[in-house]
Amino acid sequence: MAIKEKVEMTTSEREIMRVVWTLGNATSKDIVDMLEAKKEWKPATAKTFIGRLVKKGFLLAESEGNKYIYSAAISEEDSVRTAAHRLFEQICHKQAGKTIADMLADAPLSHRDIELIQQVLDGKKKHAVDEVACNCVPGQCKCKCSTH
Amino acid sequence: MAIKEKVEMTTSEREIMRVVWTLGNATSKDIVDMLEAKKEWKPATAKTFIGRLVKKGFLLAESEGNKYIYSAAISEEDSVRTAAHRLFEQICHKQAGKTIADMLADAPLSHRDIELIQQVLDGKKKHAVDEVACNCVPGQCKCKCSTH
DNA sequence: CCATTTCGTTTACATTTGTAATCGATTGTT
DNA sequence: AACAATCGATTACAAATGTAAACGAAATGG
Numbered sequence: 001m002a003i004k005e006k007v008e009m010t011t012s013e014r015e016i017m018r019v020v021w022t023l024g025n026a027t028s029k030d031i032v033d034m035l036e037a038k039k040e041w042k043p044a045t046a047k048t049f050i051g052r053l054v055k056k057g058f059l060l061a062e063s064e065g066n067k068y069i070y071s072a073a074i075s076e077e078d079s080v081r082t083a084a085h086r087l088f089e090q091i092c093h094k095q096a097g098k099t100i101a102d103m104l105a106d107a108p109l110s111h112r113d114i115e116l117i118q119q120v121l122d123g124k125k126k127h128a129v130d131e132v133a134c135n136c137v138p139g140q141c142k143c144k145c146s147t148h
Numbered sequence: 149m150a151i152k153e154k155v156e157m158t159t160s161e162r163e164i165m166r167v168v169w170t171l172g173n174a175t176s177k178d179i180v181d182m183l184e185a186k187k188e189w190k191p192a193t194a195k196t197f198i199g200r201l202v203k204k205g206f207l208l209a210e211s212e213g214n215k216y217i218y219s220a221a222i223s224e225e226d227s228v229r230t231a232a233h234r235l236f237e238q239i240c241h242k243q244a245g246k247t248i249a250d251m252l253a254d255a256p257l258s259h260r261d262i263e264l265i266q267q268v269l270d271g272k273k274k275h276a277v278d279e280v281a282c283n284c285v286p287g288q289c290k291c292k293c294s295t296h
Numbered sequence: 297c298c299a300t301t302t303c304g305t306t307t308a309c310a311t312t313t314g315t316a317a318t319c320g321a322t323t324g325t326t
Numbered sequence: 327a328a329c330a331a332t333c334g335a336t337t338a339c340a341a342a343t344g345t346a347a348a349c350g351a352a353a354t355g356g
Contacts (some may be wrong), residue, residue, distance in 0.1 A: 005195075005273045006195050008342090010342085010343060010344085011220075011238060011343095012343075012344065012345095014238050014345095015191045016283070018288040018289065019287050019288055020318075022287055022290055023286055023287065024151070024288050026150075026305070026306075027160070027303090028302095029180050029302080030287075033287075034285070034286070034287030034288065035247050035287075037285065038285045038288070039348090041344095041345080042153045042345075042346055042347085043346095043347080044346045044348090045292075045344075045346060046317080046349065047304070047305085047343050047346095048344080048345075048346075049304075049343095049344090050304090052343090054196070056229050061304095065225075065303095065314095065352080065353070066302080066303060066351075066352045066353060067303055067304080067352095068218055068303085068354095071273075072266040074228070074245075075182065076205075076239075077246070077250070080239055080243065080247050080250075081247075081254075083235055084235060084247060084250065084251045084254075087228075087231055087232060087235055087349095088233055088251070088254075090159065090162055091224075095224075095228065095266060096255040096256060096257070096261070097255065097257050097258065097260070097261025097262070097264060098225070098261070098264065099228050099229075099232060100248065100252055100255060100261075100265060101226075101261075101264050101265050102229050102232065103229075103232045103236070103251075104230075104265060104268045104269060105250055105268050105271070106229075106233065106236075106270065107151065107236070107245065107248060108241050108244060108277070108280045108281070109244070109245050109272050109276050109280065110276060110277055110278060110279055110280045111276045111278060112267065112275070113244070113245025113246070113248075113280070113310075114245070114272060114273055114276050115157070115251075116246065116249050116254070117248060117252060117269060118244060118269060120249045120252045120253050121252060121265060121266060121269065121314085122172060123253070124253070124257050124262060125226075125262055126194070126250065126258050127301085128258060128259045128261070129256070129257075129259075130258060130259060131258055131260055132257065132258070132261070136166070137172055137182070137186045138165050138182070139155060139178075139181075139182035139183075140166040140167055140170055140182065140186075141166065141170055141172065142170055143201055146303080155342090156312090156317075158312085158313060158314085159299080159313090159314095159341080160313075160314065160315095161313090175333090176332095176333070176334075177332085177333085189314095189316090190315075191315085191316095192315080192317065192318090193314075193315050193316060195316095196313095196314080196316075197313095197314090197332075198334090199335075200313090201337095209334095212331080213322080213323075214321075214332075214333060214335095215321060215322095215323095215324045215333055216333085216334075217334080229356085264317055270340070277302045297356100298355100298356090299354100299355085299356085300353100300354080300355080301329100301350075301352105301354075301355090302337100302351100302352085302353075302354100303334090303350100303351085303352080303353095304349105304355090305344075305348105305349085305350085305351100306331105306347105306348085306349075306350095307346100307347085307349095308345100308346080308347080308348095309344100309345085309346090309347105310343100310344085310345085311342100311343080311344075311345100312341100312342080312343070312344095313340100313341080313342070313343090314339100314340085314341080314342095315338100315339090315344090316337100316338080316339090317334105317337085317338080317349085318330085318335105318336080318337075318338095318356100319332090319334105319335085319336075319337095320333105320334095320335085320336095321332100321333085322331100322332080322333080322334100323327100323330100323331085323333095323350095324329100324330085324331075324332090325329080325330075326327100326328085326329080326330095
């Protein structure tokens with residue numbers, strides 16, 4: 001599952017999350033230090049995003065003295081899966097295959113990655129359909145274009 | 149290429165574009181009619197998005213009488229490719245393979261889709277590396293976590 | 297114990313996005 | 327020619343997002 005996530009994570013917020021995902025536990029100082037170079041953020045800026053992430057429930061904050069130890073409330077995998085899911089929600093199901101093929105062509109892959117993908121692909125072969133059903137409203141994709 | 153697209157297309161704007169991509173050419177009325185049901189937008193709302201898309205350069209507007217005939221300045225494929233690219237920019241290259249595998253597992257696929265993906269995958273086999281290089285700044289992914 | 301640094305919170309403000317009303321020009325209708 | 331419908335542009339405003347300063351509490355160094 002893991003696709004209930006009603007709240008969105010913004011790009012900037014994801015930068016923060018990546019640090020936390022990497023370190024496992026992090027103080028705001030850890031986060032600020034890691035991102036100051038890459039993002040040219042003032043410490044206050046990173047703090048704003050941390051605060052919003054806590055409010056949105058993506059970050060857990062455990063009090064320790066006068067500071068908090070932050071940890072992720074969702075896994076990076078789930079989060080990326082959700083983001084990918086959102087992307088696919090915006091296109092016709094019929095295009096999913098082509099889109100994945102495009103991404104595949106673009107992606108840097110190791111032999112192990114390829115093996116993994118091959119496995120998943122083999123699995124899909126069993127349940128493949130002849131024709132993917134279009135999920136669009138009329139007028140938003142050619143399969144159901146009744147007006148032209 | 150087609151990944152120069154500095155400007156972003158929002159989710160709502162993409163809904164408009166999908167209609168135009170489908171119809172090829174569309175008047176604002178076409179667009180409004182198609183989306184009124186799905187999105188529950190007032191005509192004025194759709195018009196706002198149309199205007200913004202023109203300003204952003206995603207829609208071309210050819211004057212005809214007192215109205216415009218709109219057409220897409222970029223193909224849906226390119227646009228989806230760009231969106232996918234943006235997603236991948238936010239994760240470590242090392243995770244790309246696993247992410248694609250996840251998306252693959254989730255996607256509805258036809259036999260033809262699978263064939264296409266298999267072909268691309270076979271192509272990638274030749275250039276696969278042993279280990280994908282990490283593209284993250286230290287602290288944003290475990291391969292370069294020097295501080296813990 | 298006092299000064300300083302450090303944290304998280306609050307507040308601020310510009311930009312983008314979502315949502316829409318209004319308005320002036322134009323076109324089609326009578 | 328007068329009037330109604332239509333269209334694009336302008337304007338409006340709230341919410342989300344990016345960016346950050348200021349502030350107050352707490353810890354820490356002397």
